[in-house]
Amino acid sequence: MSAPNIQLDNQGNLKHFLTIEGLSRDLLTEVLEKTEGFLGVARQAVKKVPLCRGKVIANLFFETSTRTRTTFELAAKRLSADVLNLNISTSATAKGETLLDTLRNLEAMHVDMFVVRHADSGSAHFIAQHANPHVSVINAGDGRYSHPTQGMLDMFTIRRHKGDFENLCVAVVGDILHSRVARSQLLALNTLGTAEVRVIAPRTLLPANPEALGVRVFHDLREGVRDADVVIMLRLQRERMRGAMLPSEHEYFQLFGLTEERLSTAKPDAIVMHPGPINRGVEMDSQVADGPRSVILEQVSNGIAVRMAVMSMCIGTQNIRGQGYSDG
Amino acid sequence: MSNTEVFESAAAIGGIIERMASELTTLLLHRAVTAPLMVGIHTGGVWIAEELHSKLDLADPLGRLDISFYRDDFTRLGMHPQVRPSDLPVAVDDRHIVLVDDVLQTGRTIRAALNVLFDYGRPASVMLTTLVKRSGRELPVEPNVTGLNLDLPPGRQIKLTGPDPLELVVVQTPKDRLK
Numbered sequence: 001m002s003a004p005n006i007q008l009d010n011q012g013n014l015k016h017f018l019t020i021e022g023l024s025r026d027l028l029t030e031v032l033e034k035t036e037g038f039l040g041v042a043r044q045a046v047k048k049v050p051l052c053r054g055k056v057i058a059n060l061f062f063e064t065s066t067r068t069r070t071t072f073e074l075a076a077k078r079l080s081a082d083v084l085n086l087n088i089s090t091s092a093t094a095k096g097e098t099l100l101d102t103l104r105n106l107e108a109m110h111v112d113m114f115v116v117r118h119a120d121s122g123s124a125h126f127i128a129q130h131a132n133p134h135v136s137v138i139n140a141g142d143g144r145y146s147h148p149t150q151g152m153l154d155m156f157t158i159r160r161h162k163g164d165f166e167n168l169c170v171a172v173v174g175d176i177l178h179s180r181v182a183r184s185q186l187l188a189l190n191t192l193g194t195a196e197v198r199v200i201a202p203r204t205l206l207p208a209n210p211e212a213l214g215v216r217v218f219h220d221l222r223e224g225v226r227d228a229d230v231v232i233m234l235r236l237q238r239e240r241m242r243g244a245m246l247p248s249e250h251e252y253f254q255l256f257g258l259t260e261e262r263l264s265t266a267k268p269d270a271i272v273m274h275p276g277p278i279n280r281g282v283e284m285d286s287q288v289a290d291g292p293r294s295v296i297l298e299q300v301s302n303g304i305a306v307r308m309a310v311m312s313m314c315i316g317t318q319n320i321r322g323q324g325y326s327d328g
Numbered sequence: 329m330s331n332t333e334v335f336e337s338a339a340a341i342g343g344i345i346e347r348m349a350s351e352l353t354t355l356l357l358h359r360a361v362t363a364p365l366m367v368g369i370h371t372g373g374v375w376i377a378e379e380l381h382s383k384l385d386l387a388d389p390l391g392r393l394d395i396s397f398y399r400d401d402f403t404r405l406g407m408h409p410q411v412r413p414s415d416l417p418v419a420v421d422d423r424h425i426v427l428v429d430d431v432l433q434t435g436r437t438i439r440a441a442l443n444v445l446f447d448y449g450r451p452a453s454v455m456l457t458t459l460v461k462r463s464g465r466e467l468p469v470e471p472n473v474t475g476l477n478l479d480l481p482p483g484r485q486i487k488l489t490g491p492d493p494l495e496l497v498v499v500q501t502p503k504d505r506l507k
Binding site: 037312 | 340383392398402403404405407411412414415416421443446447448449
């Protein structure tokens with residue numbers, strides 16, 4: 001065993017979901033398999049299961065989000081949990097004490113789980129370290145670091161369309177440098193044994209040593225998507241860019257925007273993904289976004305099921321702890 | 329250590345299912361149900377339901393229920409390790425449902441299965457058929473058609489293994505765990 005992972009309890013069950021890093025292939029596969037079960041809940045007349053009845057889940061969003069917050073809220077409600085939505089705007093300097101105070105107050109209200117979105121990397125870990133032991137924390141995106149449920153919903157979408165990762169070539173296109181989504185995707189793809197993982201980006205939007213991410217690097221879109229099974233587009237993170245990293249969005253589209261014509265070198269049955277929100281005409285044109293190979297809206301539906309799986313796994317682990325079955 | 333012995337062989341189970349199919353046909357005739365919807369509970373119940381479904385030659389496809397999300401021991405044991413998607417290809421609204429499980433003991437599985445069914449819609453009626461009806465009821469649940477009727481002490485479990493061959497085995501468990 002390596003150093004204890006804060007995300008797991010003594011039995012190796014998922015307690016917090018903060019990052020893909022350090023999680024085993026078996027555990028990621030378990031998340032994907034549980035998700036299959038939750039996908040069916042959307043087909044029920046009553047789109048709800050009683051798994052987390054009586055639990056309180058607080059969405060702590062220090063950074064704005066539409067899709068992630070609503071899908072987390074919907075996922076919690078479909079598990080029959082009670083949901084608190086807290087949109088907390090805060091200045092980065094005031095963070096430390098405010099964050100802990102907020103945490104203690106919510107714990108006093110017997111909240112069982114925090115879903116945290118924050119502009120600073122490491123925030124979710126910080127909260128997990130300081131939270132009461134019976135509370136679980138799920139990272140809904142922190143700074144440039146991690147967005148593990150997005151990573152897993154992308155893996156789930158790929159698996160449903162393409163099956164086993166061991167035969168796949170997956171290309172991730174765009175702003176790798178600022179993207180927590182990309183980090184989570186690349187970690188998950190490699191943990192799940194993807195045959196070939198590629199990144200396609202201008203040098204200014206790549207980290208200093210991109211090969212360390214376990215990827216093949218391309219700077220030409222047409223070359224990079226050649227024979228790919230899956231093409232994942234990333235949003236340009238303008239809000240996280242400091243200084244001139246791009247000449248203009250127009251020029252970015254000229255070089256890295258996905259069009260049907262540029263997609264023609266990919267496998268004929270390749271799927272196109274995007275975590276949203278899409279900047280149409282920047283990362284991809286509408287013809288691709290709304291085209292037959294796009295699975296972008298399916299990603300949103302799958303996101304609810306993945307979040308249900310992760311939340312119920314963490315709450316289930318809490319239940320075992322609460323009864324003194326483990327975690328002495 | 330648990331200790332396992334075969335209780336009924338595949339051949340014997342074939343005969344039992346044959347009898348269940350004929351009793352079920354009589355029951356459906358008696359109730360004037362012409363097109364029942366058959367639903368098996370994962371995993372053993374689905375195996376029995378597949379056999380009954382083909383013997384009764386039902387027109388509508390078989391439904392499969394997973395009750396993991398409705399179990400009453402989630403608050404004690406956490407998530408069930410094996411979760412399969414429920415699959416009800418035909419709407420349950422206003423239909424006569426034949427619910428199939430392998431072993432009826434406490435009745436908690438059936439309680440959960442009824443909750444799943446009703447979250448899919450409002451059936452006209454639900455009939456229950458189980459391969460084995462054994463002692464140990466904790467809820468007021470009784471099957472309409474049953475294959476074997478057994479009285480077993482609490483520490484003994486009877487389980488269906490399969491799908492090929494289908495066998496009933498008796499397991500002596502170290503402690504009495506609730507089904």
